[in-house]
Amino acid sequence: MKKITRLLFLAGALMLSAFSMAQTVVTGTVMDAEMAAPLPGANIVEKGTSNGVSSNFDGEFSLITESTEGEIVISYVGYTKVVVKFSGSTSLGNVTLTPDNTLEEVVIIGSGIIDLAEDRKTPVAVSTITANQIREKAGNSDLPEVLKQTPSVQSVQAGGFGDGQMFLRGFDQTNTAFLLNGQPINGMEDGKMYWSNWSGVLDVANAVQVQRGLGASKLAISSVGGTVNIVTKTIDRKEGGFFQQMVGNDNFIKSTAYYSTGVNDKGWSLGVLFGHWQGDGYVDYTQGQGQTYYISVGYQPNDNHALNFMLTGAPQWHAAAGSGKISDFLDPEVNEGRGRRYNSWIETGVNSPNNLHGGVYPGGRNIYHKPVANLSWDWTINEKSELSTVLYGSMGRGGFAADKISDGVGFVRTSFNNHNWYGLVSNYNNQLSETLNFNIGADVRSYNGIHFRGISEFVGGQTSYTETSGYSGTYDITNTYGGISPWGMVFNPNTDHDQRMDRDYEEMITYYGVFGQLEYSKDQFSAFFQGAISNQNHQREEFFFTENENQSEKSDKVNNLGYNLKAGAAYEISDMHKVFVNAGYYSRQPFHDDLFVNTRNSNDLIDPEVENQEITGLEAGYQFGGEKIQANLNLYHTTWANRTLLRTNGQDQDTPAYELYQTQGVKQVHYGAELEVFTQPMDNLRVNGFLSLGEWQYKDSATKRTFDSDGVQIGSDEEINIDGFNVGGAAQVTAGINASYEFLPRLSVDGAWNWYNDMYSTGDPEDPTLSMPSYDMVDAGLSYKMLVGKDDRNSLQFRLNVNNVFSEVYLESVSGTTSASSNPEENYKGVNTSNYGRFGYGRTWNTSIRFNF
Incomplete structure (x- = not known):
């Protein structure tokens, strides 16, 4: 044995x-x-x-x-x-x-919620900006400036810090969906984006993806121009961080620090960022100052579960600049030689008897703080299915402050626009078979907008102001709220109705929707079908203009049901060639502000009621992927029908001359082609370019009505002809070339040229638009990275950006209808100088040093 x-x-x-x-x-x-x-x-x-x-x-x-x-x-x-x-x-x-140039697997937590183009085999018209590109290009600019190197995107700087605007395929940002880690961040009432509230988002962004047109979003949202996904840091696998110091034109200073613990052996991680910025602004009297904070706590108890809590905010204040007569920007006697730096609001600010602070509030100051928190959970149920959920909330506090003298009392009056916003987005994904993938999800939101005017501070020894309202009777305002600090707006809010003035109302909006997608993929062919249905519930509560004292008045509730359907298919001809086609239809609910005759002092609903907008989109594309060159060609056609437009005559609602113009049944048609090319002729040289050709016009006729400050219609309905009028605000033809060249290890230079043509003025659709002069700009940058520390594990990174290198003088926007004069001296490049407009920035610069560890 x-x-x-x-x-x-x-x-x-x-x-x-x-x-x-x-x-x-x-x-x-x-x-x-x-x-x-x-x-x-x-x-x-x-x-x-x-x-x-x-x-x-x-x-x-x-x-x-x-x-x-x-x-x-x-x-x-x-x-x-x-x-x-x-x-x-x-x-x-x-x-x-090396860092990935796409967003594939860039986010760990909430990945099932963040709709990225890479998540689906059927392509869309998309451009991705990576973390490194953001870090280099952002400087002291808002996000729209970073995106201007993508097709059909135009950035308008608009005067003060954080006031930038973005147009996508001719649609402004109220009609483009912006998402932060899957969380909708457009204003619930009007769809607007205020970049000053998100000034720190680029400091924590991993990447930004611009999906033009129908996009890949599965959520129960319906955008017209497209979707912009902002993806921030969540969990860093390794310990590290950075310190960065930046300086720029007009006394701009920005300091930022970030540290991440990485993931420890128990699955915990922590990331923290703090920053501070301040500057005088390019335009006169547009000083600004703010902070950024970001805290992210991650926990991965096992391979099947991952959680992350994020809190971020960007408290800030900045002075504003308005558009003015073009002639005033050109006349040195009017603008005192300041040219395009001239702030037209100084006549009603610095030089007016209402200026009580020696220029602190020349045309008003925006003050806001919007803490945003979200809790994300990814659950890998098994090899074929997973569930992603994000619970979020934001608490916005702040408003627009300006000096005022009334009845001999001097004070700072602030128009507060506060909100409490909570929501949940959840998505379940299941790989049904080798060829079929299915997901279904829910999108729920609850929003309370709180709007009123109050006194932030008294000036000149005054301590009281007498006010009268239907709700509170006659009373003395003695309390001040918020001051001129965004932190004060959060921690010292105005909660007493008898300490408010001029206006006081709240808006309640609830939103709930479901969405789903089925995708088929086999061999070279893929196809998808998406559907979503949602309901919006609106109500308004008035506290100022009421019939009975101490009794508020609520409007009738309005329910709007909307839905969208999207489908598409793609065929991979070979490894280098792919074609696709997408189509979609949206029945989109109107904005809250479109429903009421006068949202500031009336609960009256517009009669007949505002109906859903109707949006039809068609897209086709071709993708070429070679070793040294890649290219994307996209064709699109978007019809936006049954739109409602609101405009005032510029008067304040407190004056008898105030009029509100409502135009219903507006139809727009946008179609065009986009070509995007990426090349790498040598290992150390990249050259990219794009060309966008568009045709954007109003079609058919619409119905216009006029209301006074009490919401009473003046006259009868008026049918107006808008057929063939151009859509203004953005260039319908754009082109750009950008290149980077590394001529020594870790030392590179880059440059970009952008051209804007076929631009038109803004205004009522019934007014023929004015043709604006085309313009082009050149930007340049220089980067150097020095390896330091033990085994070169750390680095010092230097960056210099110079924007509008040749200080091109250009009209950024024009509003008005006055045609060019027969007298050449009354025109500027073919535009009558009696029209109102704004000139873009001249040469600006910023430089930074960043220590990575």
Whole structure:
């Protein structure tokens, strides 16, 4: 028996020895190309098998394979994967991974909620801006400036800090959906975006994706221009951070610090960012100041669950600038030689008897603080299904403050626009088979808008002001709220109705919808179908203009049901050629502000009621993917019918001359073509470009009505002809070329040229638009990264941006209907100077130094 046992043991040992001799050991170190530092937690897998390991804290790995030769795949979240061949046991040395140029796997938490184009095989018209591009290009600008290198996007700087505007395929940003980690952030009442409330978002952005037209979004939202997904940091796998100091034109200073613990052995992580900025502004009297904070706590108890809590905010104040007569910008006697820096509001601010602060409030000051929090949970149920949920909330506090003298009392009057906003987005995804993928989800929101006027501070020793309202009777206002600090707006809010003035009302909006998508993919063919249905509930409560004291008045509730349907298909002709077509129809609910005759002092609903907008979109595209050149060609046709437009005559609602103009049944047709090309002629040279050709016009006729300040209609309905009038506000033809060249290791120069043509003035659709002069601009930048510290694990990064290098003088916007004069001296490049407008910025610059550790 012992002999048999010894024989078996010897045979087993020989077999184990033979097996060990057949094994191959592949070792190496995974490195971050940007940081020149190790990447712990990278995945190393033998290609075609499940055999894999992870790199250790120093980026090192050792993979045992049963094959003597083959390939291993090295990947890391947010980086381009690398495939390396091996033959026998070998050391690969340092394997360098570079940041991914797409958004594939860039986000860990809430990935099922964030609708990215890469999540679906059927393509859309899309452009992605990576974290590195954002870091280099953002400088002291708003997000729209970063996006202007993408097709059919135009950025309008609009005067003060945070007042930038973006147009996408000719649609303004109220009709483009903006999402922050899957959370809708357009204003619930009117769809507007105020970039001053999001001034810190670029500091924490991993990437931004612009989906033009129908887009890939599955949510129960319906945008006309497209969807912009802002994806922020969540969990960093490794410990690290940065310090950055920036200075720029007109005394701009910005300091930012970020630190992340990375993921510890218990699955916890923490990321914290704080920043401060201030500056005088390019336009006169547009000073601004603000902070940024971001806190992210992540927890991954196991491979199936991942949670993240994020809190971020950007408290800020900034002075505003208005448009003025073009002639005033051109006349040195009027603008005192300031040219395009001239702030036309100084006549009603600095030089007016109401200016009580020596220029602090020349035309008013925007003060706002909007803390935003969300809790994200990803649950991998099994190999085929997962659930992603985001619970979010925001508490906006602030308003627009301006000096005022009334009945001999001097004070700062603030028009407060507060809100409490809560919501939940959830999405369940199931891979039904090898060819079918299905997801279904819900989008629920509750919004309370609180609007009133109050006194932020008394001036000149005054302590009281007498006011009268239907709700509170006659009373003395003695309390001040918020001051001129955005922090004060949050921690010292005005909650007493008998301490408010001029207006006092609230708006309640509830929104709930469901959405779903089915995608089929087999071999070279893919197709999808999406559907969503939602209901919006609106109500308004009045506290100022009421019939009975101490009794508020509520409007009737309005319910609007909306839906959207989208479908598309794609065919991959070969590895280099792909074609696709998409179509969609939206029945889109009107904005809250479109429903009421006068949203500031009346609960009266417009009669007949405002109906849903009707949007039809058609798209087709071709994608070419070569080794040195890639290109995208997109064709689109969007019909936007049954739109309602509101405009006033510019008078304040407190004056008898105030009039509100409502135009119903407006129809617009936007169609065009977009070409985007990416090339890399040499390893150290990239040259990209785009061309967008559009034709955007109003069609048919519409119905116009006029109301006075009490909401009473003046006269009868008026049918107006708008057929063939151009849609103004943005250039219908745009083009751009940008290039970067690394002429020494980690030292590069880049430049961009943008051209805008076929532009028209803004105003009522019934008024023929004015043709605006075309313009072009050149931007340039210089980057250098110095490796420092032990084993070059840290780096110092230097960046210089110069925008509008040649200080091109151009009209950014024009409002008015006065045609060019026969007297050339009364025109500017073909535009009558009696019209109102705004000139764009001249040469601006910023430079920064960033220490990455």
